[in-house]
Amino acid sequence: MDYKLIFDNTPEAMVLLDPDLKIVAANKHYLEVTMRKLDSILGKHFLLEAYPEPSVPYEQNPVRLSIEEAIAKGQRVYLDVIRYAIARPDGSGYDERCWEASHTPILNEQGELLYVLQETKDVTEREETKKALQDIEQKFRFMADSMPQLIDSDDAEGNSTYFNKQWESYTGIPTEELLAGSWQMAIHPQDLPAATEVWQQALEAGEAGQVEIRIRDKEGGYRWFLNRYLPMRNEDGAIRMWLGSCSDIHDMKNLVQELLASNEQMSELADQVQLAFRKVENERATLERLIMQAPTFFAILKGKDHRYELVNTKYQDLFPHVSLIGKTLAEALPEIADQGYIDVLNNVYQTGETFEAKEIIVKLANAEGKLEDNYLTFIFQPLYDELNQITGILIAGFDVTDKYLLKQKLQDLGVTVDNL
Structure with a gap:
């Protein structure tokens, strides 16, 4: 089994460090989100050379502290959302983004540290x-x-x-x-x-x-x-x-x-x-x-059958030919139900776990009933009553179709659009 191939194509962003915190491997997605090429960071100290944070002293760097905690405990440690600046490859400055990460020590059979695996996620848009x-x-x-x-x-x-x-x-x-x-x-x-x-x-x-x-x-x-x-x-x-x-x-x-x-x-x-x-x-x-007149679209679904209780103008604009209030999502928008979102909503309602999607394609019916591709960034977040019982779901997000299509056109023209 080609573990290197699997690692390199894993959709999560991962980087592998040796005990001295020098980079020994990074998969494709990690290089994409950090705007780097592998040969530019391989063998370099993770925090001092490859990804230094200019506004935080090394001794106080939360990433370093999280790695040290994982090594000391000998188990995975999760790092809460932090703001961390990444230097642009062209030297024009820094991009400050929001990140979530985990650090996992990899030990041999004698319990000696071989590597530290960082899995990270750019959560800037969500935040x-x-x-x-x-x-x-x-x-x-x-x-x-x-x-x-x-x-x-x-x-x-x-x-x-x-x-x-x-x-x-x-x-x-x-x-x-x-x-x-x-x-x-x-x-x-x-x-x-x-x-x-x-x-x-x-x-x-x-x-x-x-x-x-x-x-x-x-x-x-x-x-x-x-x-x-x-x-x-x-x-x-x-x-x-x-x-x-x-x-x-x-x-x-x-x-x-x-x-x-x-x-x-x-x-x-x-x-x-x-x-x-x-x-x-x-x-x-x-x-x-x-x-x-909120700048984002949002709606409130009530009950386990996900019945629309409130929608703002931005949300209604996504479905101009449908009256939503009082109807269940399955009744009002069968095309959405057919794409599996009822199961997603059921999971949020039953578990209380927020669902997030970034630039995901959603097929929406136009006035003639024809399905059209739209790209949306959104969250499904549970709503609780005073007894901490889930009573509904808040839908909030942005229509990023124009942004996504623009990125595609620029990519087709060979223009780098990592920061768009």
């Missing part, structure tokens, strides 16, 4: 995707938490899913308790029946509702708020979620009472009320745009 998703979430939360209104959201059935920091700061009730229903304790007992009735009517009718209520602050005092519920709908008109806002109108209400008592300045009052309503509506619309 950038994660960071982009985190940035989107942070922006949404920052915006919601920075608003003076008390903002909350509910699913289509009316179950609470989110309360902004203003709720906790104003009422003194922890967010976990608010989600569990303790928000009702903050409503004035005289106003709770009317608030509950308006909310139920809005749910049943699927229409916006509003009511004026008094909400208790953490010192025990009450202020008047305008509580409004607005449904967010998908293209089919089905309700995706509800957005609730409570705007402090205490001072305005006192002003109203004073104006009514004096029977003066009624027109000014009407203008102020209209301005308050427009402000609340503008802020709600801004929140919706932030969620739906």
Whole structure:
């Protein structure tokens, strides 16, 4: 059996070091991802000569520390994601990328160290995707938490899913308790029946509702708020979620009472009320745009049958001829199911292991039902409830078809595209 041939063509990037950490072998994929030729690194010290990291002292190099730990333990050691700069072959500088790696000591029968095998993976795009998703979430939360209104959201059935920091700061009730229903304790007992009735009517009718209520602050005092519920709908008109806002109108209400008592300045009052309503509506619309205009495509599948609960514009653009919300993936996109992705989703749902794909070809049906090749980079990530039970899957990623085709054209023209 030709072990060298197998090693050289293994799809994982691997490099073999001797006990002095000098390179004795590297397979094709390793040379590709590190932009090197074998004769340029063979026999060189792995970290001091072949792949020095300019910003980290050798003694503190995390790769060196991981290798030493593997040698000391006599077993494979995994290195968490690190940022590590690789010098460009043309001497024009460094490429800083994100890497995952493992180091495995290879011993003889007497337990003496013969080699150290490093298996590594360039995970830069995955980490950038994660960071982009985190940035989107942070922006949404920052915006919601920075608003003076008390903002909350509910699913289509009316179950609470989110309360902004203003709720906790104003009422003194922890967010976990608010989600569990303790928000009702903050409503004035005289106003709770009317608030509950308006909310139920809005749910049943699927229409916006509003009511004026008094909400208790953490010192025990009450202020008047305008509580409004607005449904967010998908293209089919089905309700995706509800957005609730409570705007402090205490001072305005006192002003109203004073104006009514004096029977003066009624027109000014009407203008102020209209301005308050427009402000609340503008802020709600801004929140919706932030969620739906994310730069990456993403969707949420709920349940073990993978039913679409939420898709943003970028994701819907991949399937412009199909209505997704409320349907299972198998029902809405049979061509995707035929390519084996149901099994992949089932595995993520059952094991909780994130699935990642980079520039993978996916056949998507066009408006005439004809399958076309698309190149996508994406992750399937499990979603958990408060009991740490998997309830669905988040799909997020990028359409890299244009980038991939451009790389192919450049390669056909003999242009090096390693860094594209």
